[in-house]
Amino acid sequence: MNQDRWSRQVLIPGFGDEGQLNLSESKVAVLGLGGIGGPAALYLAAAGVGSLILVDRDVVEISNLNRQILFCVKDLGISKAEAAGKRLLSLNPDLKVKIVTRDLAESDMFTLLKDCQFVLDCFDRNTDRLAVNRVCMKLGIPATHGFAQDFSGEIFTAIPGKSACLACTLGENFPELDVTPVMGVTTGLIGTAMAATAILNLTQLGDPAIGERIIYDLAFAEIIKIPIKKNIHCPVCMDVRAES
Ligand SMILES: [Zn+2]
Numbered sequence: 356m357n358q359d360r361w362s363r364q365v366l367i368p369g370f371g372d373e374g375q376l377n378l379s380e381s382k383v384a385v386l387g388l389g390g391i392g393g394p395a396a397l398y399l400a401a402a403g404v405g406s407l408i409l410v411d412r413d414v415v416e417i418s419n420l421n422r423q424i425l426f427c428v429k430d431l432g433i434s435k436a437e438a439a440g441k442r443l444l445s446l447n448p449d450l451k452v453k454i455v456t457r458d459l460a461e462s463d464m465f466t467l468l469k470d471c472q473f474v475l476d477c478f479d480r481n482t483d484r485l486a487v488n489r490v491c492m493k494l495g496i497p498a499t500h501g502f503a504q505d506f507s508g509e510i511f512t513a514i515p516g517k518s519a520c521l522a523c524t525l526g527e528n529f530p531e532l533d534v535t536p537v538m539g540v541t542t543g544l545i546g547t548a549m550a551a552t553a554i555l556n557l558t559q560l561g562d563p564a565i566g567e568r569i570i571y572d573l574a575f576a577e578i579i580k581i582p583i584k585k586n587i588h589c590p591v592c593m594d595v596r597a598e599s
Contacts, residue, residue, distance in 0.1 A: 360447075361403055374558040375403060381557045382406040384467070384474045386459075386487060388439045389413075390422030390542025391501045391508075391549065392477030397425060398550035399475075400443040404557070406451040407443065408467060411435040412458050422539030464490040473553045474498040477546065481531060488513065488521035492595050499552045501545045503537050506574040508545035511567070511583070512552050515595055518566025523586040544571055 361375050383404050385396045388411040399407060415423070415430040415438060423435075430438040440452045455467065464486065468474055474496055476487040484500050491498040492515045499512040500521050513520045548571065555561040568581040585592055 364402065369560050370558060374560065377558050378403045378554065379405040381472045382408065382470060383553055383557075384408040384410065384471045385477060386410045386475065386483075387477035387479060388423075388425060388435045389419065389477065389479060390424075390537065390539060391479075391503060391546040392475065393423050393425035393439065394543045394546035395475050395477060395501075395550040395553075396439060396443060397446070398547060399553060400447045400450050402550075402554055403447070404450075404553075406453075408453045408455065408471065409436045409439050409443075410455040410459060410467075411439070412456060422537065422542045424539070424543065461486045461490060465494065468496060469494055471496055473556055475549050475553060476500040477549070479535065481525060485522055485525065489591050491515065492520050492591050497556055499549045501549050503541045503545045504532075504535050506538055506541055507570065507572040508541050509568055509570040510545060510548050510552065511569070512556075512563060512565050514565050519583040519585045520589065520591050520595075522591040523589045524568060524583045538573075541571075541573060544573065 365371050365375055381404050383399055385392045385407060388396060388409060396407060396409060413435050414432055415426045415435055417431060419426060425439050425442050434456045436454045436456045440454045443450055443452060468490060474487065474491050476484055476498055478484055487498060495515045497514045499510055502509045511521060552563045555563045564580055566583055568583060570579040
């Protein structure tokens with residue numbers, strides 16, 4: 356591998372060759388390759404994460420192109436996971452990719468994610484996000500969940516055994532829109548923040564907020580952090596405690 360590729364980031368204090376080695380030996384899953392997952396996957400591939408699992412059941416549609424910057428007009432009608440894999444390999448041919456183009460049942464997630472070091476949950480339905488949360492908490496894998504609407508979005512990172520989980524803050528009863536209005540800059544920012552959280556976690560650098568909702572409001576140039584305490588009635592956390 357041409358080490359010049361990483362020359363700018365190994366200069367970052369504390370990162371160095373060791374940080375690069377940590378990334379190259381890591382496997383990260385990106386679940387959902389839309390407006391959030393696409394930029395996240397691009398930055399992880401560009402940073403030198405060694406192995407990515409790319410999951411998306413949909414094909415590229417024209418209405419995706421305001422925000423799903425992995426894709427071009429030539430990808431219309433093609434599987435998002437397959438088009439994403441090609442795009443990322445053209446950026447970094449040393450990357451290992453596993454492509455999943457079907458719907459994932461929760462039991463499939465256990466098999467697929469079990470040897471990942473980090474999971475980026477870029478799905479756009481809370482039922483899917485809560486399923487990812489259950490699986491990652493049970494497997495002991497850190498996960499960051501992303502949300503975006505209009506000009507604002509948020510991320511929430513859970514580390515099993517250390518922080519609250521997504522189910523501690525997101526109940527089962529939630530309103531969901533059929534079609535979420537959103538600007539591409541919002542999903543891009545959230546995907547980038549999620550990729551940064553994965554990179555910082557994998558290299559043990561910085562202090563990315565764990566167990567906190569981090570809300571980015573682009574329309575009013577605000578970042579708000581809301582710490583979430585473990586909910587003592589959370590069935591997911593209760594399960595993790597019972598197992599450990
Ligand atoms: Zn919980």
